[in-house]
Amino acid sequence: MKNTSYHNFFMNFANKTKLDIILALKEKPLSVNEISEKINEEQSKVSHNLKALKTCHILDMERKGKKRIYSLNKETALAILNIVEKHVKKNCPFRCEKCKKK
Amino acid sequence: MKNTSYHNFFMNFANKTKLDIILALKEKPLSVNEISEKINEEQSKVSHNLKALKTCHILDMERKGKKRIYSLNKETALAILNIVEKHVKKNCPFRCEKCKKK
């Protein structure tokens, strides 16, 4: 897969920082600094991760003065998250250790 | 995310070998060697990847003689794949280079 859109697409959900960003934007669009504060991560780290998310169209961006406001592509993101939640509820009722480890 | 079920869950779709396995099992259940031949990957590599997929309940396994038959959890896997296809069609109509690279 390496070098395909599938790989990049799923990496956006597999990485903690990226998923934190996605969850942070569920409620409403935010600027980079607002995201940074909300998820408690350094600005440049957030920016790098935003870029990947935006490249895959998981996020949209809109300039507003010197700020850049990022918003979630809910159609895709919420659909994906819903499936996982459903999957976990059905298949991992006890949150087994195996799942948590490796 | 590291150390959570979300991380592991999505890594199963982000990795080429694992996704190849998933796609190989869309049609029908297969033994390890059958998968190995179908996707043209070494047996131990396949086994390692099967383990991760099974741990996350993306696959089920059933013993049959000395063989082990793996089958796809279609409810989850197909749902996920459908969303991605839809997403790509809608957002990446030209399969832009950005998406393919990094």
Add this chain to the structure above:
DNA sequence: ATAATAAATGAATTGCTATTCATATGAAAA
């Protein structure tokens, strides 16, 4: 024009995931 604020970028490095290779286990056939 300059300073201040907001965010992006590049390069180096860290850290983790995936693969590889050798070996072990387990079931069935001879």
Add this chain to the structure above:
DNA sequence: TTTTCATATGAATAGCAATTCATTTATTAT
């Protein structure tokens, strides 16, 4: 009960992705 077939497993390494840190770019206010 030994061999063979099918698969799993462990440990070392290879190969990436993510983070960090310093710097740059862009916008607005003074």
